[in-house]
Amino acid sequence: MVETPIRLLIAASGTGGHVFPAIALAEHLRDYQIEWLGVPNRLETQLVPKQYRLNTIGVEGFQQGFGISSLRVLGKLIGSILEVRKLLRQGNFQGVFTTGGYIAGPAVIAARSLGLPVILHEANALPGKVTRFLGPWCSAVAVGFEVASEHLPRVKTIYTSTPVRSQFLSEEIEASLDLPIPKDVPVIVVFGGSQGAVAINKLVRQSANAWFDAGAWVVHLTGDNDPEAETLKHPQYISLPFYDNMAALLRRANLAITRSGAGSLTEMAVCGTPAILIPYPFAAEDHQTYNAKVFTSVGAASLFKQSELTVQVLQSQVLKLLQHPEELRKMREAAKAIAVPDSAEKLAKLVREVVEM
Structure with a gap:
């Protein structure tokens, strides 16, 4: 039977x-x-x-x-x-x-x-x-x-x-990245979770030229609600509303600039992606800040309030990390250590x- x-x-x-x-x-x-x-x-x-x-x-x-x-x-x-x-x-x-x-x-x-x-x-x-x-x-x-x-x-x-989709667990997934990025350049990925983040997008576009001068490439996932999404053009800048293969992108990235939704944080931990976290200021009961503090407490990320973050601060924080790869390596290891x-x-x-x- x-x-x-x-x-x-x-x-x-x-x-x-x-x-x-x-x-x-x-x-x-x-x-x-x-x-x-x-x-x-x-x-x-x-x-x-x-x-x-x-x-x-x-x-x-x-x-x-x-x-x-x-x-x-x-x-x-x-x-x-x-x-x-x-x-x-x-x-x-x-x-x-x-x-x-x-x-x-x-x-x-x-x-x-x-x-x-x-x-x-x-x-x-x-x-x-x-x-x-x-x-x-x-x-x-x-x-x-x-x-x-x-x-x-x-x-x-x-x-x-929190479970992640199976592709995030593959060590070989980075090979499937289909973006035209040179092998040996630092990569910054910017995203705002599944809803996008217009405020972060604006800060990044105003900051990015300094990062390009330092040799970095920026992959910017703008979401589909940003009227200025196409305003920045540069050979080292890739702007997309969304990108399906986030597992490969996060494994390739040297640094992420993002919100601190629980799902995104878990994916970054599994991929070992160091991050600058900017919690969504209108999240219910400010829960994204609580999420972010779990990562900052172990040294896997830096935390900035959106209301206090200026172009100058973001610009210099990213440049500081790019100039100290050993610090990024420690952040990567700290992220992996809290992954399940x-x-x-x-x-x-x-x-x-x-x-x-």
């Missing part, structure tokens, strides 16, 4: 930081039948592989304060919980995995109301409000940074780090233990 595969619903939506770790986990649960829960018009509609059926619901997050809009959001939340309950029952799912965010609300509540186990993964050093509120309801909460456990006193947490390359396996093991118990 053939055993029926375990059916798991993955609720991961919004940014690459939520979606990519869930995809990495799914790659290690190939014997499971997996479906996805997302939101229309969000990144998951582009990123979730075709082998996973994508179900969407119209939930959204609560804004500050309480008013008419809050009642509308509450109504959507209740409707979404009912939709997910129906999906879980009709699909005979045996468990739910979520990476947090506002899609976790209906996913966790619907699953627990049906007696189904839920595993929640929190990637940030400062857990989000959803995780702090729903964590006690979950069967298990995995954390991406050990320090996150200090902010979840009522929750039993398991440190797994088998995070996806650890998280998959936890999912199996919870769902199959």
Whole structure:
């Protein structure tokens, strides 16, 4: 008699930081039948592989304060919980995995109301409000940074780090870099996470000529919301909205200038990429600064507030690092030291233990 595969619903939506770790986990649960829960018009509609059926619901997050809009959001939340309950029952799912965010609300509540186990993964050093509120309801909460456990006193947490996609773990991936960069030049990669970062883009364009004079090449991933993305032209400057082969680019880079989203930081740690971190100043509860401090505390990165960072400071900081390759080597080793390359396996093991118990 053939055993029926375990059916798991993955609720991961919004940014690459939520979606990519869930995809990495799914790659290690190939014997499971997996479906996805997302939101229309969000990144998951582009990123979730075709082998996973994508179900969407119209939930959204609560804004500050309480008013008419809050009642509308509450109504959507209740409707979404009912939709997910129906999906879980009709699909005979045996468990739910979520990476947090506002899609976790209906996913966790619907699953627990049906007696189904839920595993929640929190990637940030400062857990989000959803995780702090729903964590006690979950069967298990995995954390991406050990320090996150200090902010979840009522929750039993398991440190797994945050999974990265398999290509980030390949030592040979750098050979697949298809950008016209000479072999022996220093490379600076600039990116703002899956959402881009216009403020960083502007600083970099104003600073870059000094780096070109020092022999560096700059690969600048501007995102698709920067109206000035094409304004800088130079033989040592490559500007793209996005680049798919980030694993190869991060391994090739001598230095990254970026935000400090948990997913990007984890990828840089695995690749051993030294970084200058500029946390997104409007991130909920300033959680990107908490993430960045995990890296600065071990010497893997430098941290600058966007409000205090000038062209002169950024220019000189980068030049200083380029002129001291030994310092970059120490930063690279520090980043690798806090990486957990088998995070996806650890998280998959936890999912199996919870769902199959």
